[in-house]
Amino acid sequence: MEYVSRVPRPPLDGLLDDLYYLAGAPPYARLTLPPMPSALLIVNLGAPFRIRVGTDIDTAEYADGCVVTMPTRALEFGYPLRTRSVGVHFKPWGLAPFLPMPAAELCDRPVTVEQVWGRPAVAELRDRLATADGPHEMLTLLEEELMRRLCETAGLGLVHHTSSVIAATSGAVAIGDLCVAAGVSSTHLAQRFKELIGVTPKRLARNYRFAATVFAINPAGPIDWGDLAAGAGYFDQAHFGHEFRAFTGLTPTRYVEIRRRFLREHPGHVLDSWPLPAD
Numbered sequence: 001m002e003y004v005s006r007v008p009r010p011p012l013d014g015l016l017d018d019l020y021y022l023a024g025a026p027p028y029a030r031l032t033l034p035p036m037p038s039a040l041l042i043v044n045l046g047a048p049f050r051i052r053v054g055t056d057i058d059t060a061e062y063a064d065g066c067v068v069t070m071p072t073r074a075l076e077f078g079y080p081l082r083t084r085s086v087g088v089h090f091k092p093w094g095l096a097p098f099l100p101m102p103a104a105e106l107c108d109r110p111v112t113v114e115q116v117w118g119r120p121a122v123a124e125l126r127d128r129l130a131t132a133d134g135p136h137e138m139l140t141l142l143e144e145e146l147m148r149r150l151c152e153t154a155g156l157g158l159v160h161h162t163s164s165v166i167a168a169t170s171g172a173v174a175i176g177d178l179c180v181a182a183g184v185s186s187t188h189l190a191q192r193f194k195e196l197i198g199v200t201p202k203r204l205a206r207n208y209r210f211a212a213t214v215f216a217i218n219p220a221g222p223i224d225w226g227d228l229a230a231g232a233g234y235f236d237q238a239h240f241g242h243e244f245r246a247f248t249g250l251t252p253t254r255y256v257e258i259r260r261r262f263l264r265e266h267p268g269h270v271l272d273s274w275p276l277p278a279d
Contacts (some may be wrong), residue, residue: 001025002248004135008143012150014160018143021086021135026079027266030278033075035216036037037167037207039197040068040091041098041120043142045130046085050078053108061268064122065113068097069106069198070207074248076278086129086138088146092204093160097153098146098194103198117149138203155192158182162189163197163204171209172233175201209233210247216221219259225252249278 008016017038023046041116051066052059054073065085068075070092097105099116114122125145132138144236162178168274178201179186190200197204213232217223229240244252266272 001027001270004134004139006136006139007148008037010147012143015091015097015150016146017089017091019086019088019139021138022270023082023084023135025082027262027271028277029079031079031271031275032248032278033071033077033275034210035071035073035075035207036211036274037070037092037204039070039092039095039103040087041090041095041113042066042085042087043126043129044085045126046083047080049080049083051110052076052078053110057108060110061111062110064126066100066110067095067106067113067116069099069103070204071108072199072203072207073108075110077275086135088142091163092197092207093156093163096156096159097151098149099181102195104194107198118190125167133195153196155195157267158184158189159192159196162201166201166205167208169208170212170232171207172207173205175205178241187278208244210243214255217256219263223252223256 001022003022004018005020006016007009007013007018042065044062048061048063050059050061053071053075059076059078065087098104101144117125123273127139128141129138132141164181165178166173171249175189176186179189182189193199193201193204199207209232216228216232225240226237229237234240234243241252243249244255250258255276260279262269262272
């Protein structure tokens with residue numbers, strides 16, 4: 001697969017982690033993405049793909065692409081034989097200025113790009129992307145589209161600052177202390193977070209802590225689960241195991257087995273750092 005990404009220019013760099021282009025044959029027909037502290041926008045330029053959230057929601061098909069606020073459950077992506085798309089990895093708060101509705105309405109409910117930006121605008125954008133001269137021009141076009149749509153968002157400064165503290169501590173911060181520092185009540189802060197991110201500050205902290213813990217795992221070597229759990233601030237190994245299953249549907253040892261399978265079957269693949277084979 002071909003993967004090209006870059007960081008956007010200001011002011012988008014305060015909202016986005018990167019813009020990316022992805023094309024080619026996926027390593028597996030189905031890939032599971034455990035929850036990350038980020039939001040996602042995909043503009044699809046190939047055959048439709050499918051997404052299933054958890055096991056109790058029907059799989060949905062996306063032709064023009066999708067918008068995903070910060071998830072609390074694993075997402076299963078079903079890919080065609082070849083895929084082609086451009087997309088954005090948003091910081092948790094970064095999607096809010098581009099949404100016409102509260103983020104909480106989309107929590108664990110991916111929608112099409114058309115539902116967010118409208119059919120005519122998305123059709124025009126896809127046409128321009130499809131005729132662009134290569135990935136870099138496509139990313140420039142997508143960045144320009146985001147710049148045009150960027151708007152003032154009430155409460156974003158508060159949520160951005162507070163979320164940045166949560167991110168800097170990998171979730172190891174008392175939410176009450178954040179409220180005191182910001183001079184707002186816990187109820188007010190939670191409401192703003194749900195409006196702009198889709199979840200409460202406590203839930204965001206859980207996502208950051210889990211992500212930092214998982215990325216600390218080296219699947220190629222021995223793992224001391226007790227030390228890992230303690231270092232991440234979990235009460236004990238049982239608490240860590242419970243969180244792991246809640247985020248991935250897997251035990252920690254099963255997760256490592258599947259990660260090792262990916263690395264063994266597709267060494268050096270552009271997607272080898274996070275998604276898991278679901279087949």
